[in-house]
Amino acid sequence: MSDVAQEDTRGFFVHGDDHGARLRGLFATDPHSVVRTLTSIWSSGNAGKTKSNAGGDTPYILDQLWRVLDDSEGAVWTGLMAAGIVPALCRCALFYHPPAKAPGEKAHKAAQCEAHCSHHDDETDSPWYRPLVLISGALSRYADSPADIDSAAGARAAADIKSSWSKIMQRIWSEPGENISATPKAVSERAVVALIMLSLSKIDPSFTEMIYKPADLTLAVCFRNWVLARAKDVMPNVRLLYTLLSAEILPGSKQAKDATASPPSSSHELLTRMISGATKAAGAQKKRTPAQTAEAIVTAFAAQLTMQSITLEDTGLVVLFLHAFWATAKTSFTPFARAAYGSKALWVALPEVMRIAAEEGEEEDHLVAIYALEVYWEAMSPSEKDWPEFVDSMVQGWVSGGLFDALEESLDIIVEHKNGPMLLTFVLTTMYVAHPRLNPKTRTAFYTQLPRTGLLLRLIQAARPGEGEDFCLGDEGEYPAPLADGGPPLDPTDARWRERAWETLWRLTRVLQPTDECAIRGCRMQSESRHSCSTGRCRTVQYCSKACRERDTEHQEMCRGGWFAQLEQKRPWTS
Numbered sequence: 001m002s003d004v005a006q007e008d009t010r011g012f013f014v015h016g017d018d019h020g021a022r023l024r025g026l027f028a029t030d031p032h033s034v035v036r037t038l039t040s041i042w043s044s045g046n047a048g049k050t051k052s053n054a055g056g057d058t059p060y061i062l063d064q065l066w067r068v069l070d071d072s073e074g075a076v077w078t079g080l081m082a083a084g085i086v087p088a089l090c091r092c093a094l095f096y097h098p099p100a101k102a103p104g105e106k107a108h109k110a111a112q113c114e115a116h117c118s119h120h121d122d123e124t125d126s127p128w129y130r131p132l133v134l135i136s137g138a139l140s141r142y143a144d145s146p147a148d149i150d151s152a153a154g155a156r157a158a159a160d161i162k163s164s165w166s167k168i169m170q171r172i173w174s175e176p177g178e179n180i181s182a183t184p185k186a187v188s189e190r191a192v193v194a195l196i197m198l199s200l201s202k203i204d205p206s207f208t209e210m211i212y213k214p215a216d217l218t219l220a221v222c223f224r225n226w227v228l229a230r231a232k233d234v235m236p237n238v239r240l241l242y243t244l245l246s247a248e249i250l251p252g253s254k255q256a257k258d259a260t261a262s263p264p265s266s267s268h269e270l271l272t273r274m275i276s277g278a279t280k281a282a283g284a285q286k287k288r289t290p291a292q293t294a295e296a297i298v299t300a301f302a303a304q305l306t307m308q309s310i311t312l313e314d315t316g317l318v319v320l321f322l323h324a325f326w327a328t329a330k331t332s333f334t335p336f337a338r339a340a341y342g343s344k345a346l347w348v349a350l351p352e353v354m355r356i357a358a359e360e361g362e363e364e365d366h367l368v369a370i371y372a373l374e375v376y377w378e379a380m381s382p383s384e385k386d387w388p389e390f391v392d393s394m395v396q397g398w399v400s401g402g403l404f405d406a407l408e409e410s411l412d413i414i415v416e417h418k419n420g421p422m423l424l425t426f427v428l429t430t431m432y433v434a435h436p437r438l439n440p441k442t443r444t445a446f447y448t449q450l451p452r453t454g455l456l457l458r459l460i461q462a463a464r465p466g467e468g469e470d471f472c473l474g475d476e477g478e479y480p481a482p483l484a485d486g487g488p489p490l491d492p493t494d495a496r497w498r499e500r501a502w503e504t505l506w507r508l509t510r511v512l513q514p515t516d517e518c519a520i521r522g523c524r525m526q527s528e529s530r531h532s533c534s535t536g537r538c539r540t541v542q543y544c545s546k547a548c549r550e551r552d553t554e555h556q557e558m559c560r561g562g563w564f565a566q567l568e569q570k571r572p573w574t575s
Contacts, residue, residue, distance in 0.1 A: 021486055026066055028076050031083040032063065037090040042299075059098055062130045065089075069137045077138070078153070084139065086157045090164035092131040094171060125185065126177030128168065132192045135161065139199035151203075158204040169193075169217040173224075178281040180228060187233045190225035193218065194236035200411075208244070212270075219244075219270070223277030227300045234304050235314050242321040245270060245328060270333035271325070275333055294335035295343075297325075302345035305353055312360060315353055316368035319375060326378045340379065341394040347401030350375060355402075358410035366417075369410040373423045376403075380430040391434045396442040398431070404449045411455065415462040421497035422490065428504040435511055446512045448522050452505065453554035459502035460563060463495075506567065518544035520552055538564035 027034055038061055068076045141156030172193065179189045197218065200207040211218040226237035245267060278296050280289050288296065304318050329336040340346055350372045357368035379394060414420035485552045518525045525544035538559050543549040558564060
């Protein structure tokens with residue numbers, strides 16, 4: 001095509017009402033001219049120097065590209081791919097800025113855009129978003145389509161993107177635009193980078209090596225997007241970040257197998273680069289302190305765990321990401337654990353996840369309750385320095401957040417899962433070991449949650465299914481304490497974990513339940529000996545009134561079965 005003809009092509013997009021139809025025809029008959037047009041407008045040499053008409057062509061080109069990409073046949077797009085549309089879009093992502101409009105031109109341009117640019121609003125989109133969403137759509141054709149799609153074209157696209165990727169991330173980091181706003185448009189913008197990365201990891205797994213380079217900002221961009229995410233933008237970022245992080249600390253997981261590239265020197269380095277994306281609040285100039293950064297991250301986890309717009313399966317992935325993040329942050333970002341220990345929202349969200357999972361009928365849904373319990377496991381072994389200072393706030397969060405209610409509702413899932421009894425035992429153990437350090441406020445929280453006679457009975461029955469079997473409490477010295485780092489591995493399938501679970505709950509109840517108060521959970525009235533257990537088979541409980549005694553049907557059931565009598569005979573506990 002001659003220079004005159006090329007200039008004519010660049011100009012016709014903004015002349016006349018039929019330019020959309022003419023452009024679609026050009027895409028099909030001469031894709032190289034479209035690519036040359038887009039490339040010449042936004043090459044590094046012309047960036048910032050283009051005429052307003054030339055720059056104004058870009059929204060129309062991008063919109064027509066989206067229409068072509070939507071075509072299920074894909075023949076036109078295949079021709080554009082062969083002509084080099086992907087590197088042209090990368091240049092556009094690097095350099096595109098909407099052209100300035102004269103005051104009298106703005107309304108006319110808005111009308112044109114409304115008529116011809118149906119997918120996007122050029123004035124409010126971040127300038128890099130529209131080319132990137134086209135790249136994302138193109139890659140999905142190769143990452144998620146049947147094998148008959150040309151895999152070589154996908155590989156070429158990945159190679160074209162690789163040469164510009166880090167510079168594009170630098171632009172997004174420094175020019176976030178709508179990306180950090182609270183508008184609905186920002187939701188799509190915060191998802192696009194992660195979607196591209198997830199597609200590229202399928203097309204060319206070695207592409208992830210790009211983001212391990214010290215100067216690359218992909219991790220920071222995606223983590224910033226994740227912290228701000230509150231809708232459908234959550235999951236692409238969670239999938240990417242969890243896949244990368246879990247490849248180090250959760251080998252063999254399904255998600256970890258997707259990341260085949262060599263990871264950085266340690267998961268701690270990976271986490272540090274992620275966290276850099278949360279060191280500034282949206283629109284702020286001043287950096288957050290480490291404690292403020294940790295609080296922002298914990299707040300994001302708590303919000304996403306209770307998000308109504310994602311499925312339970314997706315919530316489970318958020319829980320897994322929380323577990324992986326916490327496991328790595330123990331040594332590489334200690335402010336996170338400290339912020340989590342004091343987060344009321346987090347300790348309310350996790351029991352709610354357990355309860356919702358218990359209500360579902362599918363085994364995959366039930367696993368989400370186990371994932372949530374594993375977060376408690378992860379939380380219960382802080383550093384020796386943090387333990388005395390934060391154990392009280394952690395236990396108070398557990399108890400006040402509804403953990404005991406969640407355990408009751410999900411107990412069947414827990415005792416049947418191979419790791420469940422061990423996880424439950426250690427969670428209860430942490431509270432038992434911590435009880436001497438608890439302040440009056442935390443003890444009061446326990447008074448409103450204990451006793452859990454029904455939970456105790458179900459645990460005993462799970463450990464001792466045979467009728468009339470005798471049992472005894474283990475010696476205090478045999479009682480398991482929280483595992484220290486580097487300690488010997490324990491067999492979670494050992495049947496004795498079920499016994500340890502109910503023993504721990506019994507001990508916890510006896511040391512924290514006041515002997516001079518009514519045995520009904522939540523009733524703080526003075527107990528009276530004349531209102532003791534009506535069965536006559538135990539001496540363990542007293543009530544404030546006959547009405548409270550009659551309300552305690554759980555105790556009556558357990559006592560009539562002879563369980564409390566055996567407990568008193570084998571170990572005469574006192575508080």
